[in-house]
Amino acid sequence: MPQTKVLQVNNLVTAFRINKQEYPVLNGISFDVAQNETLCVVGESGCGKSVMTLSVMQLLPANGSVKSGSIKLDGQELLGLRENEMGQIRGNKMGMIFQEPMTCLNPLLTIGYQMTEGLRRHDKGLSKKEAEAAALSYLNQVGVSNPEARLRQYPFQLSGGLRQRVMIAMMMSMRPRLLIADEPTTALDVTIQKQVLLLLAKLKRTMNAGILFITHDLGVVAEIADRVIVLYAGRKVEEGTVRQIFENPQHPYTRGLMAAVPNIAEDTFEIRPIPGSLPNIMEPVGGCSFHPRCKEAIARCKSVIPPLIETSPGHMAACHLVGGQTA
Numbered sequence: 403m404p405q406t407k408v409l410q411v412n413n414l415v416t417a418f419r420i421n422k423q424e425y426p427v428l429n430g431i432s433f434d435v436a437q438n439e440t441l442c443v444v445g446e447s448g449c450g451k452s453v454m455t456l457s458v459m460q461l462l463p464a465n466g467s468v469k470s471g472s473i474k475l476d477g478q479e480l481l482g483l484r485e486n487e488m489g490q491i492r493g494n495k496m497g498m499i500f501q502e503p504m505t506c507l508n509p510l511l512t513i514g515y516q517m518t519e520g521l522r523r524h525d526k527g528l529s530k531k532e533a534e535a536a537a538l539s540y541l542n543q544v545g546v547s548n549p550e551a552r553l554r555q556y557p558f559q560l561s562g563g564l565r566q567r568v569m570i571a572m573m574m575s576m577r578p579r580l581l582i583a584d585e586p587t588t589a590l591d592v593t594i595q596k597q598v599l600l601l602l603a604k605l606k607r608t609m610n611a612g613i614l615f616i617t618h619d620l621g622v623v624a625e626i627a628d629r630v631i632v633l634y635a636g637r638k639v640e641e642g643t644v645r646q647i648f649e650n651p652q653h654p655y656t657r658g659l660m661a662a663v664p665n666i667a668e669d670t671f672e673i674r675p676i677p678g679s680l681p682n683i684m685e686p687v688g689g690c691s692f693h694p695r696c697k698e699a700i701a702r703c704k705s706v707i708p709p710l711i712e713t714s715p716g717h718m719a720a721c722h723l724v725g726g727q728t729a
């Protein structure tokens with residue numbers, strides 16, 4: 403049975419204006435996130451992961467804009483909505499968690515005030531007492547100890563791990579359809595990171611939400627992803643289930659990423675640097691943008707952008723060498 407799609411992104415093109423010139427950063431990206439599914443986005447620093455999430459949330463910096471494409475949440479087109487309509491959607495249907503929880507928490511207000519106000523904005527009929535009871539229950543669910551005392555505290559009085567839990571509790575209380583997490587655990591120590599990941603997995607099941615998750619850590623991807631997309635220089639170069647990507651990577655770039663080095667001490671997998679670097683957005687590379695770094699490149703890679711080819715059901719790669727293509 404086909405799963406209900408929560409997020410459908412089609413042919414997304416996002417550009418930045420630098421010195422009065424427009425430079426595309428996302429070059430026509432498409433992907434979906436289904437209910438009860440975690441889609442992980444991987445790729446080197448600068449490949450466009452954050453720009454992708456910021457485009458979906460419509461929180462791009464002032465010099466960035468979505469040029470074309472479509473972004474649908476539960477079937478509703480988001481592009482072209484007014485800022486106040488988008489604000490409503492961000493507060494209700496899209497939950498966001500970031501690396502630094504302080505970007506979402508107001509340092510001047512107690513946790514209790516922020517949580518109950520949020521709940522009452524969401525559900526107008528809720529009394530103060532009811533909102534407080536709900537806030538306590540959410541803090542309990544995310545494993546915050548002594549929640550009554552936490553409600554009276556200010557964000558700076560909590561540790562980083564606790565702040566992250568509070569942010570997740572606040573987000574859960576909104577019961578979003580889609581959860582967007584951009585490197586949410588990078589700043590946390592390993593034990594707390596594990597707990598947060600378990601929490602997100604539980605959240606996905608209990609709320610039947612979709613999760614769009616960005617991380618540098620392939621160990622985390624292996625643990626939480628249902629499907630994975632690999633970005634390179636603003637294009638999707640591979641997509642598949644977590645097994646397809648880990649066990650049978652098709653694109654030379656994905657294979658490079660997969661040659662990850664386990665860091666036993668930290669219990670993580672670090673992406674081993676692939677020789678060379680990503681092209682600068684102001685100096686795009688012709689053909690396949692990975693070709694200058696690709697050991698397997700053939701003549702055609704320099705001039706023709708490879709299309710995405712389905713190599714097995716649900717598994718796609720954009721490389722001239724896959725799917726029986728030849729030079």
Ligand SMILES: Nc1ncnc2c1ncn2[C@@H]1O[C@H](COP(=O)(O)OP(=O)(O)OP(=O)(O)O)[C@@H](O)[C@H]1O
Nearest residue numbers: 418427446447448449450451452453454463465683
């Ligand atoms: N405000 C901006 N103006 C111009 N270019 C920008 C701006 N913000 C980001 N970029 C460029 O867009 C590209 C994609 O950046 P993005 O932040 O999405 O990378 P990322 O994949 O999230 O990297 P990281 O893993 O380091 O977070 C980069 O080349 C970056 O320099």
Ligand SMILES: [Mg+2]
Nearest residue numbers: 451452453584
């Ligand atoms: Mg980023």
